[in-house]
Amino acid sequence: MRVNRSARVxxxxxxxxxxxxxxxxxxxxxxxxxxxxxxxxxDEGPRARTRIADDTGLPRTTVVHLVAxxxxxxxxxxxxxxxxxxxGRPALTVGIDGADVHGIGVEVNVDYLGxxxxxxxxxxxxxxxxxFDVPRADPKATLDETAxxxxxxxxxxxxxxGRTVGVTLxxxxxVDVAAGVVGYAANIGWRGxxxxxxxxxxxxxxxxxxxxxxxxxEPGMYPELYPEPDxxxxxxxxxxxxxxxxxxxxxxxxxxxxxxxxTGVGVxxxxxxxxxxxxxxxxxxxxxxxxxxxxxxxxxxxxxxxxTTVGRGALxxxxxxxxxxxxxxxxxxxxxxxxxxxxxxxxxxRTLDALDRIAANLGxxxxxxxxxxxxxxxxxxxxxxxxxxxxxxxxxxxxxxRVIAPRGGGCEIxxxxxxxxxxxxxxxxxxLDAVYRDPIRAMAGRGV
Amino acid sequence: MRVNRSARVxxxxxxxxxxxxxxxxxxxxxxxxxxxxxxxxxDEGPRARTRIADDTGLPRTTVVHLVAxxxxxxxxxxxxxxxxxxxGRPALTVGIDGADVHGIGVEVNVDYLGxxxxxxxxxxxxxxxxxFDVPRADPKATLDETAxxxxxxxxxxxxxxGRTVGVTLxxxxxVDVAAGVVGYAANIGWRGxxxxxxxxxxxxxxxxxxxxxxxxxEPGMYPELYPEPDxxxxxxxxxxxxxxxxxxxxxxxxxxxxxxxxTGVGVxxxxxxxxxxxxxxxxxxxxxxxxxxxxxxxxxxxxxxxxTTVGRGALxxxxxxxxxxxxxxxxxxxxxxxxxxxxxxxxxxRTLDALDRIAANLGxxxxxxxxxxxxxxxxxxxxxxxxxxxxxxxxxxxxxxRVIAPRGGGCEIxxxxxxxxxxxxxxxxxxLDAVYRDPIRAMAGRGV
Numbered sequence: 001m002r003v004n005r006s007a008r009v010x011x012x013x014x015x016x017x018x019x020x021x022x023x024x025x026x027x028x029x030x031x032x033x034x035x036x037x038x039x040x041x042x043d044e045g046p047r048a049r050t051r052i053a054d055d056t057g058l059p060r061t062t063v064v065h066l067v068a069x070x071x072x073x074x075x076x077x078x079x080x081x082x083x084x085x086x087x088g089r090p091a092l093t094v095g096i097d098g099a100d101v102h103g104i105g106v107e108v109n110v111d112y113l114g115x116x117x118x119x120x121x122x123x124x125x126x127x128x129x130x131x132f133d134v135p136r137a138d139p140k141a142t143l144d145e146t147a148x149x150x151x152x153x154x155x156x157x158x159x160x161x162g163r164t165v166g167v168t169l170x171x172x173x174x175v176d177v178a179a180g181v182v183g184y185a186a187n188i189g190w191r192g193x194x195x196x197x198x199x200x201x202x203x204x205x206x207x208x209x210x211x212x213x214x215x216x217x218e219p220g221m222y223p224e225l226y227p228e229p230d231x232x233x234x235x236x237x238x239x240x241x242x243x244x245x246x247x248x249x250x251x252x253x254x255x256x257x258x259x260x261x262x263t264g265v266g267v268x269x270x271x272x273x274x275x276x277x278x279x280x281x282x283x284x285x286x287x288x289x290x291x292x293x294x295x296x297x298x299x300x301x302x303x304x305x306x307x308t309t310v311g312r313g314a315l316x317x318x319x320x321x322x323x324x325x326x327x328x329x330x331x332x333x334x335x336x337x338x339x340x341x342x343x344x345x346x347x348x349x350r351t352l353d354a355l356d357r358i359a360a361n362l363g364x365x366x367x368x369x370x371x372x373x374x375x376x377x378x379x380x381x382x383x384x385x386x387x388x389x390x391x392x393x394x395x396x397x398x399x400x401x402r403v404i405a406p407r408g409g410g411c412e413i414x415x416x417x418x419x420x421x422x423x424x425x426x427x428x429x430x431x432l433d434a435v436y437r438d439p440i441r442a443m444a445g446r447g448v
Numbered sequence: 449m450r451v452n453r454s455a456r457v458x459x460x461x462x463x464x465x466x467x468x469x470x471x472x473x474x475x476x477x478x479x480x481x482x483x484x485x486x487x488x489x490x491d492e493g494p495r496a497r498t499r500i501a502d503d504t505g506l507p508r509t510t511v512v513h514l515v516a517x518x519x520x521x522x523x524x525x526x527x528x529x530x531x532x533x534x535x536g537r538p539a540l541t542v543g544i545d546g547a548d549v550h551g552i553g554v555e556v557n558v559d560y561l562g563x564x565x566x567x568x569x570x571x572x573x574x575x576x577x578x579x580f581d582v583p584r585a586d587p588k589a590t591l592d593e594t595a596x597x598x599x600x601x602x603x604x605x606x607x608x609x610g611r612t613v614g615v616t617l618x619x620x621x622x623v624d625v626a627a628g629v630v631g632y633a634a635n636i637g638w639r640g641x642x643x644x645x646x647x648x649x650x651x652x653x654x655x656x657x658x659x660x661x662x663x664x665x666e667p668g669m670y671p672e673l674y675p676e677p678d679x680x681x682x683x684x685x686x687x688x689x690x691x692x693x694x695x696x697x698x699x700x701x702x703x704x705x706x707x708x709x710x711t712g713v714g715v716x717x718x719x720x721x722x723x724x725x726x727x728x729x730x731x732x733x734x735x736x737x738x739x740x741x742x743x744x745x746x747x748x749x750x751x752x753x754x755x756t757t758v759g760r761g762a763l764x765x766x767x768x769x770x771x772x773x774x775x776x777x778x779x780x781x782x783x784x785x786x787x788x789x790x791x792x793x794x795x796x797x798r799t800l801d802a803l804d805r806i807a808a809n810l811g812x813x814x815x816x817x818x819x820x821x822x823x824x825x826x827x828x829x830x831x832x833x834x835x836x837x838x839x840x841x842x843x844x845x846x847x848x849x850r851v852i853a854p855r856g857g858g859c860e861i862x863x864x865x866x867x868x869x870x871x872x873x874x875x876x877x878x879x880l881d882a883v884y885r886d887p888i889r890a891m892a893g894r895g896v
Contacts, residue, residue, distance in 0.1 A: 174853060184854060255727040269820075271724045271731070278822020279703040280858045283719070286819045288852040300852060371734045372717075372820050374726020404748060405622060405730040406632060 027440075030066075033058060034439040037066050038075060038096070042436065046095025048082040067094050073443030074100050075120065075435065096120060100162045101435060101442060105427020106150050107170040107236055108142060110134055110187050110263040111333055115149050116424035117157060117164070120432055125162065126153055127421060131332040139182075139193040147202025154206050165442050166434050168232040168427030169199055170239045172266060174282045180233050183281070186299050187264045196233050232430055236260070237284060237381075238275060239426030241268025243418055244379045246429060249273070253376045257369050260381035260422065261315075264299075264307040265365070271373060287311075291364040309361040312383055315340070318354035334420070337386055344390055355390040362391070363398030366413070370399055374409040381416040388415025475888075478514075481506060482887040485514050486544070489524060490884065494543025496530040515542055521891030522548050523568065523883065544568060548610045549883060549890060553875020554598050555618040555684055556590060558582055558635050558711040559781055563597050564872035565605060565612070568880055573610065574601055575869060579780045587630075587641040595650025602654050613890050614882050616680040616875030617647055618687045620714060622730045628681050631729070634747050635712045644681050680878055684708070685732055686723060687874030689716025691866055692827045694877060697721070701824045705817050708829035708870065709763075712747075712755040713813070719821060735759075739812040757809040760831055763788070766802035782868070785834055792838055803838040810839070811846030814861070818847055822857040829864040836863025 036056050041047070044055070049067055053060040070076040077097035081090035098120020107114040111133060117126035128149060134142050150167055157164050173185025180196025241258035248256050258268040267284035269276040276283045287307035288300050296313070298305035308314060312333060319340055320326045326336045343351040366378060378399075384391055396413040403409055418425055435442040484504050489495070492503070497515055501508040518524040525545035529538035546568020555562040559581060565574035576597060582590050598615055605612050621633025628644025689706035696704050706716040715732035717724040724731045735755035736748050744761070746753035756762060760781060767788055768774045774784045791799040814826060826847075832839055844861040851857055866873055883890040 174857075186852075253727075267820075271719055271726070272722055274720055274722055276719045276724075276821065278719070278857065279701075279824035280822055280853065282819075282822035282853040282857040284820065285822070285852050285857075286816070289816055289819055368734070368737055368816060369820065371730075371737055372715075372732065372817065373724065374728055374730035374733070376727035404634075404733050404736040405728065409622075409726065409730040409733075410728045 031438055031440050033062065034066055034070065035436055037063070037070065038439055039436050041076060041094065041096050046079055046093040048091035048093050050091060051082070052094065069443070070094075070439065073439070074098060075439060075443065098435065099123070101432070102157050102162050102164045103428040103431030103433075104150060104153055104157075104164055104167045105170060105239065105424035105429075105431065106146055106153075106167065107239075107421075107423045107427065108134055108146055108188070109172060109236065109423075112420075113142075113146055113149055114421055114424045115153055116421050116428050117153055118425065118428040118432060119162065120435060125160075126156055127424075128153065129334075129420070134188045139190055139195070140198060142188075143193075143195060143198040144202050147199055150199070151203055151206040154203075164431075166230045166232065166431030167199075167203075168234060168239065168430045169195055170234060170236040170423040170427045171195065172236050172262070172264065174280065174285065175233050175235050176281060177233055177277075180231070182233070187262075196231050200231055230431075230434075232427070234427065234430060235266070235268070235281065235284075236262075236423035237266025237268040238277065239268070239424075239430065240266070240381050240416070240418070240422035241270055241379075241426070242275065242429055243422045243426035244268075244381075244416060245270045248377055248379075255373065255375040256377045256379065257373055257375045258379045258381055258416070258422075259362075259366065259369070259384065260416075261310060261384040262312060262382045264311050266382075267369065269373060269375075271375075286365060286369070289365070289368075291368070292361045306361075306365050310358055310365070310384075312337075314361070315354060315358055315383060315387075318357050319343075319351050337383055341386060344387065352390065355387055356394065358384075358387075359391045359394035360398065362395050363402060366395060367399050367402035370403045370409055370411050371405075374405065375411055378411055378413045379416045380413065381418065381422050382420065385416040385419065391415075479886055479888050481510065482514055482518065483884055485511070485518065486523060486884050486887055489542065489544050494527050494541040496539035496541050498539060499530070500542065517891070518542075518887065521887070522546060523887060523891065546883065547571070549880070550605050550610050550612045551876040551879030551881075552598060552601055552605075552612055552615045553618060553687065553872035553877070553879065554594055554601075554615065555687075555869075555871045555875065556582060556594055556636070557620060557684065557871075560868075561590075561594055561597055562869060562872045563601055564869050564876050565601055566873065566876040566880060567610065568883060573608075574604055575872075576601070577782075577868070582636045587638055587643070588646060590636075591641075591643060591646040592650050595647055598647070599651060599654040602651075612879075614678045614680065614879030615647075615651075616682060616687065616878045617643060618682060618684040618871040618875045619643065620684050620710070620712065622728065622733065623681050623683050624729060625681055625725075628679070630681070635710075644679050648679055678879075678882075680875070682875065682878060683714070683716070683729065683732075684710075684871035685714025685716040686725065687716070687872075687878065688714065688829050688864075688866070688870035689718055689827075689874070690723065690877055691870045691874035692716075692829075692864060693718045696825055696827075703821065703823040704825045704827065705821055705823040706827045706829055706864070706870075707810075707814065707817070707832065708864075709758060709832040710760060710830045712759050714830075715817065717821060717823075719823075734813060734817070737813070737816075739816070740809045754809075754813050758806055758813070758832075760785075762809070763802060763806055763831060763835075766805050767791075767799050785831055789834060792835065800838065803835055804842065806832075806835075807839045807842035808846065810843050811850060814843060814847045815850035818851045818857055818859050819853075822853065823859055826859055826861045827864045828861065829866065829870050830868065833864040833867065839863075 049063050053063040075098050076094050078092040079095050080093050082093045101120040102117050104117045113130045113132045115128040119125050154164055171182050172187050174183045176183055182190045182193040182195050184191050237260050240260050244258050245256050254273045256270040260266045265287040269284050288305040290304035291306040292309040294304050294308045296308040298308050316326055326339055400408040497511050501511040523546050524542050526540040527543050528541050530541045549568040550565050552565045561578045561580045563576040567573050602612055619630050620635050622631045624631055630638045630641040630643050632639050685708050688708050692706050693704050702721045704718040708714045713735040717732050736753040738752035739754040740757040742752050742756045744756040746756050764774055774787055848856040
């Protein structure tokens with residue numbers, strides 16, 4: 001008998017296959033069932049206990065116990081009455097609540113640190129942005145400052161009676177999410193920085209012991225991808241893509257590309273409803289492709305890198321002479337971009353020309369992304385979103401012209417509504433996701 | 449109470465989440481359990497019934513019944529004894545067999561029709577290749593000829609006592625897999641061709657009625673992606689990528705790009721173990737990106753399309769004057785490529801120069817794929833594989849130089865070992881995959 005290990009195509013096609021009827025111990029069954037109820041309420045909306053039982057196939061008495069536990073833990077709340085047929089008392093619906101349960105995303109970028117805390121309802125509990133010269137500071141100093149920002153946020157959440165279930169650090173460049181190491185981030189000059197370990201040290205006074213341990217993940221519960229239960233690391237553009245995917249998926253989008261203009265260019269890819277990381281986390285690193293001729297030397301040492309023609313430096317260079325105040329490095333870039341937008345609104349010819357050049361330079365990069373990935377939606381973030389109304393239509397026309405598939409393969413191009421907080425928001429969502437994977441941990445006071 | 453439908457991040461990260469304990473009726477439970485046993489044996493290798501029970505969590509008596517049914521249906525066979533501890537009789541292992549169960553892939557390409565039949569063991573039962581001028585014939589004539597080829601194969605499989613569970617049609621271009629329609633395939637001049645419907649008509653005499661019906665898929669069993677249970681349509685390069693992914697995944701590769709040189713260039717992408725199709729099936733259509741200056745007008749009407757610098761036309765043009773016999777369109781291109789390979793082996797300077805140019809022109813395209821997708825493995829197919837020893841090292845050097853991630857992001861570049869039959873093989877694997885999704889159908893004489 002020869003055994004064929006060859007025909008494992010199903011997984012590749014992304015088929016939903018009914019799994020084996022696996023034996024479960026009592027705790028893992030409870031955890032799985034609590035998670036199933038929570039995810040049902042998240043994905044399908046609030047409903048009465050009887051409908052939860054019908055939709056999950058769980059016995060009604062079990063559902064009553066599970067919902068009581070979730071109510072107790074503050075993850076769900078009772079809402080409107082739902083009339084279940086004509087007879088009897090109307091039953092109360094149950095839906096996701098979690099106003100007290102928070103996830104934090106904190107972003108280290110070239111010239112700022114940004115933080116955003118979301119609660120489980122999706123409400124912004126806290127937002128911070130601090131100018132910070134990351135390439136000049138050493139990584140340790142940057143991460144210590146980041147830890148101070150996170151610590152203040154943890155205290156602020158606690159002060160209003162809330163708790164935080166996880167923190168995600170967002171950085172540019174290629175990151176090793178499993179090891180918590182930033183492998184290579186040209187724009188901030190980091191190489192092989194053990195970022196999560198340092199952040200954890202910086203937070204030592206703020207976190208209870210359990211939160212600090214490098215515990216091995218519980219088998220089958222935490223994926224290999226994020227072995228550390230409470231602190232996560234991910235690339236900023238990938239997190240921006242996650243943040244944009246949340247509203248997009250609600251209207252059926254499964255293929256999305258997020259392109260963010262910062263000092264460089266970041267790209268985050270969702271294909272078939274899955275984040276594309278690549279074999280070593282480098283997927284989307286197209287800022288250094290030679291797409292448009294440029295006379296600028298890139299931070300990577302080459303010429304003609306795409307990001308030298310669409311990044312913030314290019315925009316400022318096209319828009320103003322070197323003596324212009326918008327080039328003043330001592331001023332927060334956010335203010336300088338605001339000044340440029342003021343000029344664009346005043347129909348300043350030089351500024352509008354600069355934006356036209358940015359749109360023209362964006363074309364080839366977005367067209368190649370559309371050819372390779374055929375996304376349904378391309379979201380422009382960072383300063384591309386900031387100048388969205390001046391860029392989007394021109395960029396869409398350029399892409400439609402270049403892409404070989406009819407009508408750009410059906411790709412829509414829109415500016416992001418999340419501003420410069422997209423990465424931090426994605427980080428907060430990633431941290432909150434632990435609640436759906438393991439509601440027991442989120443309820444058991446594991447937060448801080 | 450406000451409900452948050454926002455935090456559905458888990459799915460995006462590709463986390464394996466324990467599903468709800470869903471009620472099942474008896475038939476669907478049996479189907480799910482048969483599938484679970486089959487997939488276990490496929491993915492983890494042969495094992496005794498007691499180990500199957502341990503690995504799936506199914507009761508031993510259930511496993512005994514399930515295995516008996518699979519043995520009966522010819523999908524598994526008993527093999528070597530496995531000693532289960534020191535005491536007692538050694539138990540016989542059970543493993544995938546299915547020597548009689550076949551899947552067929554049939555490829556329509558610019559100048560040939562190709563067919564490959566695989567059995568469930570992964571053995572090639574049949575392989576055919578016919579020169580055919582597809583762009584000159586109309587789609588109906590091509591599909592009728594394709595149907596004759598498939599019909600002959602169905603008869604040949606039947607003649608040796610085998611049965612066929614499904615047929616996949618592979619074509620170039622963008623295909624609508626759900627509708628069975630080839631939307632746009634520039635190289636063969638197809639646009640909006642209802643290929644599966646036509647193939648089904650052409651096979652009318654060969655297939656039992658059940659095989660022919662446009663049955664609605666059984667809910668939850670057949671994915672929306674392939675609503676027709678037995679005839680499938682997919683893009684050739686995507687099927688080539690599936691065929692290459694099978695051996696690659698066995699050594700842990702999850703991110704793979706397949707680049708095939710034909711008349712044009714096809715690209716198939718596997719990211720994180722999933723086939724990337726894009727929103728409308730156009731993913732990987734990069735043959736028309738302007739990557740290398742070219743003086744040739746492309747079939748799409750533009751200049752500088754990448755495929756005019758690396759496709760078969762470019763190779764022949766670089767390698768030989770117009771009067772040379774390798775340009776004779778009346779000769780099967782396979783022979784003409786064989787002649788070029790003979791010259792390369794004889795160290796003919798013009799031929800080797802031509803291959804160097806192809807390698808140089810491949811560089812920018814493969815580098816951008818590596819930047820966007822960060823694959824662990826890039827497999828060169830079609831004529832790139834045919835001349836693999838002359839291309840691979842040079843291409844790998846060019847990619848390593850261009851890609852921004854250190855060491856090309858860890859990407860290895862190898863020639864395909866599957867030759868021009870890669871797409872048909874991927875199609876046969878896709879057809880066979882139905883066996884793992886629903887063993888009952890495969891055993892119930894639904895094959896022909």
